[in-house]
Amino acid sequence: MGSTNPQDLHRQVPTPPAEETLYSRPSAAQAAADAIPVLVDDTYHVFHLTTPPFTRHHPPRLRSTWSRLKSKDLINWTRDQEMVLRPGGNSSDPDADGAWTGCAVQGPDGNMNIFYTGYNLTQNGKQVILRVASNDPHGTVFKGEAKVITIRGDGSQYEEIDFRDPYIFFNEAEGKYWMLVSRRLATGSYWYRGCIALLTSTNLDTWELDPEPLYAPNDMLCPECPEMFSLPNSKWYLVYSRFHAPNAGTVYRIADNPRGPFRIPRDGSHGRLDGRRWYAAKSCPKAGDPDRRVYFGWVGDYVDEEGKWLWGGDLGVPREISAGEQGYLKLEVAQTYLNHLRQYSQPLTPGIESTLDLTSIGSSVNHFPKISSQEEARDLLISFRLECDAHACGVVFQHDNTGKGYTLRFEPSISGLFSMSLLVDFPSLDDFWADQYNIHLPRPVDGPEITRHEQIDISNGVIILLRGQVIEAFCGGRSISWRLPLPKNGPMGETRRIGWFVEDGSMSLGDLKVLAVKV
Missing domain, CATH: 2.115.10.20 (Glycosyl hydrolase domain; family 43)
Structure with missing residues (x-):
């Protein structure tokens, strides 16, 4: 499939x-x-x-x-x-x-x-x-x-x-x-x-x-x-x-x-x-x-x-x-x-630990698991439970050496619920900066956010399917679907397909599984 x-x-x-x-x-x-x-x-x-x-x-x-x-x-x-x-x-x-x-x-x-x-x-x-x-x-x-x-x-x-x-x-x-x-x-x-x-x-x-x-x-x-x-x-x-x-x-x-x-x-x-x-x-x-x-x-x-x-x-x-x-x-x-996916999928080699803790006070940090280029190219089933005491945390997709990448971002609110959003790899810039750096996006686009859901209960965990360039992420009764563009700097192996980030605080992933889908 x-x-x-x-x-x-x-x-x-x-x-x-x-x-x-x-x-x-x-x-x-x-x-x-x-x-x-x-x-x-x-x-x-x-x-x-x-x-x-x-x-x-x-x-x-x-x-x-x-x-x-x-x-x-x-x-x-x-x-x-x-x-x-x-x-x-x-x-x-x-x-x-x-x-x-x-x-x-x-x-x-x-x-x-x-x-x-x-x-x-x-x-x-x-x-x-x-x-x-x-x-x-x-x-x-x-x-x-x-x-x-x-x-x-x-x-x-x-x-x-x-x-x-x-x-x-x-x-x-x-x-x-x-x-x-x-x-x-x-x-x-x-x-x-x-x-x-x-x-x-x-x-x-x-x-x-x-x-x-x-x-x-x-x-x-x-x-x-x-x-x-x-x-x-x-x-x-x-x-x-x-x-x-x-x-x-x-x-x-x-x-x-x-x-x-x-x-x-x-x-x-x-x-x-x-x-x-x-x-x-x-x-x-x-x-x-x-x-x-x-x-x-x-x-x-x-x-x-x-x-x-x-x-x-x-x-x-x-x-x-x-x-x-x-x-x-x-x-x-x-x-x-x-x-069915879980039954007919297998852990990546080498395996990814079932827990992950990340902390960065006053700054942001990324973590990328060690995945071979061959396994990165396969369809992946990712699942985890998330605890977040940070300004934001989440998953990074297709991250390259310049720092560009798409992010599935979770931000806690005072109610104990979260917002979940998908952000494009580059925000639009005002005209002066766009001219200087030659980075132009359509002017009506005034930010990197693609989709946002508010008031998400994350207690039942996050499920992400990566099928080729297609992302389908599920959490709290809602989903975000997207097709990533092809990496511009060469084969998939020259980018990091998945990773995690935390911004000003700490996050803990439990029941973490990254499986290669066989079907």
Whole structure:
């Protein structure tokens, strides 16, 4: 389940056979994007968008198809050898330029249906929602031509261009199917018209458009990939992704009623479970556990020579969410997957001590374990318990001889909780210093911080997965995902891949494990 380096997109790498299925992406030449999970009986179906091979930018990269992974345990996956959906073959087809995000849902007859977004550049990028049905609950084969759904209602309150990412579930209280759709209002401040529209149906065939949007917070350009669910605590959760600040990434809102009002959590998360780079995440129920759901999102590719993030990348590891106090969501690595990693991983050679104490009063100090270059290049599973009596402490990634490196930083607060943040290797400088040192970052960037979570309880420890250049860190019910750029000074062995630091104080790591992942 390792990560693939997007720099390898120039090399032809064939899709592996079923018994060697890559979970994270279909091949090195293709990226995975928006996940569409559904649980049928005891089988997880994870559909996801797949980019055309060797593409980087819009529009070619977004002429996406649908791929499917299946698993019963979140560990062993098989991938359909044929794409489930492909763009239309004629320029006039509504999905000629991409079969975009949607959902899979079982209809009144129990058979699986797919609803998805069709994209057509010749129609000024117009988006429509199409439906295709299967003859069985597991969607073994989807036959027939996809049909544009029938909608009743005015719709003049919305712009035409954004009409996408349908998510459908059966609302038992109302006895109707609900469809959430990403839209923009036709009036209002241009940058803040993004909203989620609601359509209802009794049969999946004909849909009624509600006259008012379900959610219109007046703070975003357009939401993406919405979903809604309830948990046994009777709370309702509206989840969607934001591709711009503030709080970019997949976020959630809470309500006591599926029609809202949906409120922003007050636990310091601002509704974020991760950050900008764990994106378009969606969930399905966890098999055999009604209190939990399983989440899938992607971590974007980064092209170093262009300095650009791309749409699509590697699927993040399976994650679980559950409701904590006051209904706020907590996220962690899926337990079965984590147990599997631990079982099939091995300590590094030479071994790393199970405890580490660092102290530096009035200054900062780094510590780097002795790891061979061969083992540094492997996927790593890092875990530890942290005690910190310092201004800050944490983990250093990809540290070079100049002192540059990324840091996962923990800062204690007066309440006994912590903030957890990821910092880029170099902060932006004011113009004079940038000119003098020839270090320029975009001027709107006024600091090194990438993502921050507040009010974190660190008592249950920290778990970090390093898959190639992808970091996925978990602590206190939240996570931070990121893709590191390739080291600029040569092979991985010329940088220190991991280390620890303490700033003005002391820290103690217990139950410290750094394992090389075999799978």
